[in-house]
Amino acid sequence: MKVIKIEKSQWAEGLEKARQSMRLIGPVAEKGYHSFQELAPGQAPDLDFQNSRLSPKGLAFPQSEVMLTYTMDKNDPECGIMKEADKDYGPRAVIGIRPCDAKALALVKMNFDTDEYKDPYWLNLYNATTFVGLACDAPCATCFCTTAGSGPFDEQGLDVLLVDQPEHYLAKALTDKGTQWLQAAGFTAETDGAAAIDKAKSAAQARITAKIETEHLRGADTMALYNADFWEDVAFACINCGTCTFTCPTCWCFDIQDETSRGQGVRMRNWDSCMFPIFTVHTTGHNPRDTKIHRVRQRFMHKLKYFVDKYDQGIMCVGCGRCVNQCPVNIDIRRASALMNRVGQDARCAVQEG
């Protein structure tokens, strides 16, 4: 795999060159926090950050996205006909996405891109994007990516991996798209950086001390987990806000709404959250998950058991730690997983084990 050396003195110029053929998106600091935003000409991504407050999942899955438009004007021959909304699916590159968040996009892809269904909105945005990741040298105390199927130098879902060195970046081209981006930016100086990357990777991995326990989840008996006696204790503090699911890079649920104003309408989808009571309300008024214990259990069972069983690709979590850091009442997925894992140690399921 090619490794390119990018002198930091050449960085800004290269980005401007790449901008000729695509839009650039990167971390921007605002009111003390970072978020991924489109970069204006001449604006460099602020790569001096641990991670963004919200995950960058919105790049392919905006919080509110117009899918279709329509008019209710009776005089318009197209009255009531849904039309595709105008979108810019032109090429773009995301600079500085963290490896855990890129892995999360790859994981979410399993839901939006299946043999049976292809979500055009998500896929159009995803496919238009080149992901230029920034390896993590200073993980947070709450990062547990290495035990969540990812890592500070994880390459899954990335087209280029940048590794920060004092005077330059080492850029690993991971896909054709990545190679093309490096060429478009004029970053072409090949170097033998593999050893330096490995060294930085080991150092970063060693800095991650937080862990999530998951080894017995796949083989665990689902009903034993579902009926475990700890759910009241785990769920008690929960206020059923959407912070965990909205900040999570892997939560993919949405709700579809039609909004009409003065005869003009849009069909939009908005992030939804399994923590909200109305998430599961039936039209009859019946709510199968009508207590917070049901809802909290659902969130953890989905991430740590149902997903694991359905896809056999590990847990539906990349260990970014956002939910742990931002939960207003300190509900910690690592604690929930440890409790579930303990049950799974004894309550095995013959089918899953086979």
Added chain:
Amino acid sequence: MSTYTDTMRETARRLLQECKVELVIGFRRGSRPMMNEPCLVRKPEDADQLVWDSNCGINLANYLTNRKEKIGIFAKGCDSRNIVTHILENKVQRDQLTVIGVPCLGMIDKRKIAAATEGEILEVTENGDTITVKTAAGEKQFAKAEVMQQNCSVCTHRNPVIHDEMIADPVPEQTDVDPYADVAAIDAMDLEERWAYFDDLLDPCIRCYACRNACPLCYCPTCFVDESKPQWVGKGQDAMDVRTFHFLRAYHCAGRCTDCGACERACPVGINMRLLTKKLNKDCKELYDWEAGLSLDKRPALDSYQANDPENFIK
């Protein structure tokens, strides 16, 4: 305040052993610096998980709503005022409760500490009025007053207004504070300036509803933002819909809010939506000489009528 912990554990254990209560609601140590987790203790032997320090800012009255058991609950001044409000609004009965009063010296604001330190915060400890913050870059000390939640620094009801037990002697109340200086500053803005101020204030909102859900007042079975027939407010990120949510929620709290700060504290994006409820608190004080949750014997300002109620705002 961390010295309260031992007495709290003893009290909870005793109440459970004597079957005076079926459960005790308090806090246990969180997994993150400056975070404790509200918890429920059912067995005397589990009372040892209870803790108290300056990170117990979540309002525990929120966990009482519609419960039917006999409950022991730790209550600082604001929590106790929301317990009073809950009793007045029939969300819980007085005789269900053993209120264990916790005289409060204020809660620390994790965002103030984060803003005043470099690097990730690894550990925060307190010793009396001194808060020691350990970060990746080193150690820094603060006087508690510098890093206290703003609502705590202007609080005039630090001691519980009702209690069946007390964890410690009452603390002195603050008398020389102006609780409404921030509201007055917004009142002084001209219309456009104020509009821009609120636009900027609410801009980061992600509509996770943590503010609403952390609030003991927001117990409606279906909140107006969740209604679908009719749908009062759009569900997207349109600025008007976001504003509608915040402004209407504030009005629903008029005359009921104790400025406990749980909403602001819970917000993942640091919005001070308390400014909206505080304006209404100020109005209630000025118009009706009313502060929420101070007495079980008085009806709230907005659910009672008196012949001498001011009406000069009705035009």
